[in-house]
Amino acid sequence: MQSRADDLPTRVVAMTALYLALASVLGLVEASFLPPLPIPGAKLGLANLAVVLALIQLGPWRALGVTLGRVFVVGLATGMLGGPAFVLSLTGAAVAWFVMWRLTTRGERYSAVGLSLGGAAGHAVAQLVVAVGVIGSAAPLLLMPYSLGMACVTGLAIGLAARLILSRLPQPALSVAR
DSSP: OOOGGGGHHHHHHHHHHHHHHHHHHHHHHHHHTSOOOSSTTOOOOTTHHHHHHHHHHHOHHHHHHHHHHHHHHHHHHHTOTTSHHHHHHHHHHHHHHHHHHHHHTSSSOOOHHHHHHHHHHHHHHHHHHHHHHHHTSSGGGGGHHHHHHHHHHHHHHHHHHHHHHHHHSOHHHHOOOO
């Protein structure tokens, strides 16, 4: 009989695939069915729920795979792959992951709520900065206070949802982050 340690690589791959599928489905639901928020380009960031869970349970590099994989899957499924919306999404997702990763390396322990808030703020700022380059005007920066306010609300909601889910999961059986 195999030991539990032999199952660890299989478990990590399966959990990564699970979170990638969850992020992709949530991203597609948000892109296809939910009405837009009152701030241009702002979204709830439902897919970030899976990224926060992956970061906490699987570690930063698996969470990066979930982040980038989700952007490509949703971009391909929505027909936006390679377009301006894809560039904004990719940049925002990468910066959100980077901010959350840096928060995990600071020595203090941030909760799912803190990580989600940091990621949401990083995502909002990155998208507006890239929008300036795409549009060729500084006008998107006028939305910064509204975007950051919305990021706080959505980041808090996603972080609370992640905390609730994590509280319901058996941590020793699933957590493989080091």
